Amino acid sequence: MALLAVGSVALDSLQTPFGVREDVLGGSATYFSTAASFFAPVRVVAVVGEDFPQVHVDFLRGRGVDVSGLERRAGRTFRWSGRYEFDLNQAHTLDTQLNVFADFRPELPEAFRDSSHVFLGNIDPELQLRVLDQVRAPRIVAADTMNFWISSKRATLLEVLRRVDLLFVNDAEARQLAGEHNIVKAARAILAFGPRAVVVKRGEYGALFFSGTEVFASSAYPLAELFDPTGAGDSFAGGFMGYLARSGSLEIPAMRRAIVVGSVLASYAVERFSLDRLRDLGPHEIRARYAEFRRLAHFDDLDVDVLPVAPRP
Ligand code: AMP
Numbered sequence: 001m002a003l004l005a006v007g008s009v010a011l012d013s014l015q016t017p018f019g020v021r022e023d024v025l026g027g028s029a030t031y032f033s034t035a036a037s038f039f040a041p042v043r044v045v046a047v048v049g050e051d052f053p054q055v056h057v058d059f060l061r062g063r064g065v066d067v068s069g070l071e072r073r074a075g076r077t078f079r080w081s082g083r084y085e086f087d088l089n090q091a092h093t094l095d096t097q098l099n100v101f102a103d104f105r106p107e108l109p110e111a112f113r114d115s116s117h118v119f120l121g122n123i124d125p126e127l128q129l130r131v132l133d134q135v136r137a138p139r140i141v142a143a144d145t146m147n148f149w150i151s152s153k154r155a156t157l158l159e160v161l162r163r164v165d166l167l168f169v170n171d172a173e174a175r176q177l178a179g180e181h182n183i184v185k186a187a188r189a190i191l192a193f194g195p196r197a198v199v200v201k202r203g204e205y206g207a208l209f210f211s212g213t214e215v216f217a218s219s220a221y222p223l224a225e226l227f228d229p230t231g232a233g234d235s236f237a238g239g240f241m242g243y244l245a246r247s248g249s250l251e252i253p254a255m256r257r258a259i260v261v262g263s264v265l266a267s268y269a270v271e272r273f274s275l276d277r278l279r280d281l282g283p284h285e286i287r288a289r290y291a292e293f294r295r296l297a298h299f300d301d302l303d304v305d306v307l308p309v310a311p312r313p
Pocket of ligand 1: 007008010011012025026027079080096122123148230233234235
C-alpha cells in the first residue's frame with residue numbers, strides 16, 4: 001500500500017502565547033507525510049522555491065518519504081504566518097504569500113499514479129481535481145479544505161466532494177460548508193454532497209467520525225504541554241491515513257482505530273513548535289499514547305439497577 005500526499009510545503013512564521021518562530025518548516029503536506037511515515041511509504045507532490053533549505057528535504061527523505069514529486073522552482077517558497085491567542089483552538093492568519101505555489105500545477109510522477117491511499121491536502125480544489133484525474137484506481141481518497149476555498153470556490157469544491165471518499169474538516173468549516181450550525185446535521189449534509197465519510201476535527205475537544213448511520217467520537221488527549229497547534233489537523237490526517245494504509249482495511253473498526261491514531265499524532269505534533277516533536281517521536285511513544293487513549297475512553301457497564309423514580313405527591 002502506498003500513500004500519496006499533495007499539499008503545501010511551507011516556511012511558517014508563528015506566534016503563540018509561548019513564543020515566536022520565523023521561517024520554520026511547515027505546510028500541510030509536510031505534517032501529513034511526517035505523521036504518515038510512521039506507518040507506510042509516503043510519496044509527496046508539492047513545490048518549493050530556491051530558498052527552501054535542503055536540510056528540510058533531507059529530513060523528509062530521511063523519514064522514507066519519496067520526494068521525487070517535490071518540485072524546486074525559481075522563486076520563493078510558500079510562506080504562511082499565523083498567530084494564536086490564549087485560546088489555541090483558533091489560528092489567525094497574519095499573512096499568506098503564495099510565491100511558487102501561485103502557479104503550482106501538480107504533476108504526478110508516473111510511479112505515483114498507482115497510489116492506493118490518496119490525501120488531497122488543503123489546496124485550491126481545482127488542483128485537487130487535477131490530482132484526482134492523474135491517479136489510477138486508489139482504494140481511498142481523502143481531502144482537506146479550508147474556509148477560504150469554501151467561500152471562494154464552492155462549486156469546484158462540491159465537485160471534489162462528489163469524487164472523494166472522505167473529508168477532513170474542522171467544526172467551523174463543517175458549519176460553513178453545510179450552512180448549518182448543528183455539527184451532526186452539518187455532517188449529514190456534507191455526506192449528502194458525496195463523500196462516504198466525514199471527520200470533523202474539534203481541536204482540544206477531539207474528533208467526530210460520520211459514515212452512513214455510524215458515528216464515532218474520540219476525545220483529544222488531555223495535554224499539559226501544548227506549544228504550537230499548527231499542523232494538528234494535517235498530522236491527524238497523516239496518522240489516520242498512514243494507519244489505514246498500513247492495516248489494509250477500510251472497514252469501520254479500522255476507521256475507529258485510525259481516528260485514535262490520528263488523535264495520537266496530532267497530540268504529539270502540538271507539543272513543540274513546527275515539526276520538532278514529530279522529528280524525535282519514537283514508535284513506542286505512539287503505542288503508549290494509543291493505550292492511554294483506550295484507558296481514557298474506557299468505562300464499565302452500569303453495575304446497579306436504576307430504579308424508577310416515584311412520582312412526587
Ligand atoms: P493545520 O493542520 O490546519 O494547522 O495546517 C497548518 C499548515 O497549513 C501550516 O504549516 C501552513 O503552512 C499551511 N497553510 C496555511 N494556509 C494555507 C493555504 N492557504 N494553503 C496551503 N497551506 C496552507
